[in-house]
Amino acid sequence: MRRRAFLGTGGAVLGAGALAAAGWPLLSDYVREGRPGKLLTSGADLPKPYRTPLPLPRVLEPVSKSATTDAYEITQQAAELEILPGLRTKAWTYGGTFPGPTIVSRSGRRTVVRHRNELDRPGVVHLHGGHTPAASDGYPTSLILPADGSYDAHRVAQDMSGGSHGMSVDHGAMDLAAGARTYTYPFEQRAATLWYHDHRMSYTGVAVWMGLAGFHLVHDDEEERLPLPRGARDIPLMITDRSFAADGSFQYPWVDKELHTPGVTDAYMNGVLGDVILVNGAPWPVHEVERLRYRLRFLNASNARLYKLELDPQPEGGDAFVQIGSDGGLLAAPRLHDALEIAPAERFDVVVDFSRYRPGTKVRLLNRFGDGSTAEVMRFDVGAGSPADDTKVPRQLSDVPRLDPGRATVTRDFHFRGSSAGWTINGKEYEPGRALARPKLGRTEVWRFTTNFHHPVHLHLDHFQVVSRNNRDPGAFDHGWKDTVDLRPAEAVEVVTRFTDYAGTFMIHCHNLEHEDMAMMGDFVTE
Structure with missing residues (x-):
């Protein structure tokens, strides 16, 4: 299907039946396969997983x-x-x-x-x-x-x-x-x-x-x-997917390889998915851990891929991930998960207790939204012995004040659409200098996002709190201060925010980077 025909199916919010009628997968297929996006298969021979040690990015020293x-x-x-x-x-x-x-x-x-x-x-x-x-x-x-x-x-x-x-x-x-x-x-x-x-x-x-x-x-x-893991047991993990040409170069479906004309080829306009999962820049790495608690800072830095992260084997009793933080920092209290669903640009800060595993256990981090090579992410190899652990996860993490949506002075609607006009917000392709909203500094506002396809929505300047999904409670991964929310097909999400401190022009946009590049952005101006 050509781009214009594809986008033309999206003039209004589409339910599962309409998606199927338009020749596109049901919502369950989007979730199961980690959509949106199209897989770009590598031309290079891919290495076997768990052969490369996990790199840790160097910490930059101030000049x-x-x-x-x-x-x-x-x-x-x-x-x-x-x-x-x-x-x-x-x-x-x-x-x-x-x-x-x-x-x-x-x-x-x-x-x-x-x-x-x-x-x-x-x-x-x-x-x-x-x-x-x-x-x-x-x-x-x-x-x-x-x-x-x-x-x-x-x-x-x-x-x-x-x-x-x-x-x-x-x-x-x-x-x-x-x-x-x-x-x-x-x-x-x-x-x-x-x-x-x-x-x-x-x-x-x-x-x-x-x-x-x-x-x-x-x-x-x-x-x-807080008595949380720190130092060598506080590990940032940037998860990305990439494709490689036979000579090892990055493979990307650009319209113009000289990059004088923007955009990707038609088949990839809904997002580019790679078949190699990188963690901190290494393919399917392995990391040795002691039988202690570790703090893992997960970042989905992929262009379009969604992940459902799960440990295999699960620790006895489940609840492998103790979530302590979100995009905007600590939660009020920890939340327990067997798996984490993480959209592009989202961060999940979790504690994993590897003392729940027997010495020598090889614990794989899997992507349940992937298959084949994209179902594997990395592996943790659990060491021997039972060293003393002076860390714990307190029941109370932080005082997180709740914004009251009932005190909002304004409710604004932002419709993320695919149509014959392109990837748009409120029917408009991005134009620098054209403001979609002019919020007043210090005032509470409710912003409502609706969509016909899958869009991780990112807001600049200030974090927000999710109020509802489809007029129901927030989802399992919506808690705490957020700057990116995973907006699924045929869904409406309400968030509450208050912009502070800085007047000027800022952005709201989809963080599927191909959607963003193809006009799904908007300015807002704080006054």
Whole structure:
């Protein structure tokens, strides 16, 4: 089915019967197969799983410190990496690695990051989950031009306009920095697992696929007072999927391999799925653990793939994952799960007690939404002995005030649709500078998201709390402060939020990166 015909089935919210009538799978098929998206099969010979040790991204050291501020420098650069054994992969990287280096910040202490662009194309950096002034939020046309001077405003506008989605941008909508840009993050927010990634209009999908993503962790006193696992037992895990050509290069279904025209080929307009699962940049890695509690910070950094993560074997009695945090930091109290359903850009902070396993147990982390090579994620090999463990998960984690939707001053509707006009929000393809909403700072609002297909919806500036799904209670994975919510086909989700501190232009968009690149974004302006 061609793109326009496919999107033309989506003029209204579609139920399961309508999806089937349109020639598309039932909702149960979307969930079981981890849809949306289409699999891009690798041309390279794939390695057997559990042969590569889990890499841990290096922690970046500040280049300077003052009484209030930590300053960092990152160079965006091409690098040849060995991701598949024996093959070389050209990646676009932060600092020469994939993932990029981890930045660790302190709540209440300013972090300043200077990004220098030594790639051969423009970029934008967004701190995902950051409570950030508009000038440092990573607006999709606030570009860092290549340091070699190969781009000017005219060429940038040409590259970002047109293509299969019809978006366009003029010179007046762009904020161009020559060679480098400095981002300032005040971190007036609680401890949380954040991440940074490219956010360039029309090219986010290919840029992240090529390697432009990294962790940014925030700590605070409240979290550190808790007896949770820390140090080597506090492990960030970036889960992605990729496809590789026979020579080891990243494989992506771009319309134009020179990337002067945005978009993917028709078959992949609903998202690109790879057949290689990477964790911290390694294929199906293995990690040795002691019989102790570990804190695992799961991030789904895939372009479009959904995961249902489950341990195999399950520990006796179940409840393998003790969730302690979400996108926006600690939950009020822990929640127990046998499995975690995690959409693109979501984070789940969990504790796993490996003392519940016998010494020598090999515990696989599986993806129940995958099959074949995508059903395996990584493995934990449990060591011998029974070392003393001075950690625990308290019954009370944090004081999380609830926003009262009954006190909202405004309720706004955002319809995420596929139609003959493209991937749209409220019937409109993205246009820089056109605001879909103008919320007042400090006022509580309810935002209602509806859809005909699957969209992980991401909100910039402030986190939100999920109020309901289809007028029922929030789902099992909706608790705590969120910045991304998994919006399923034919579903309505209500969230409550309050924007604070920073006036300016921010974004709401789908975090299926192919949908985002093909116009499913909108501005909102806080006043």
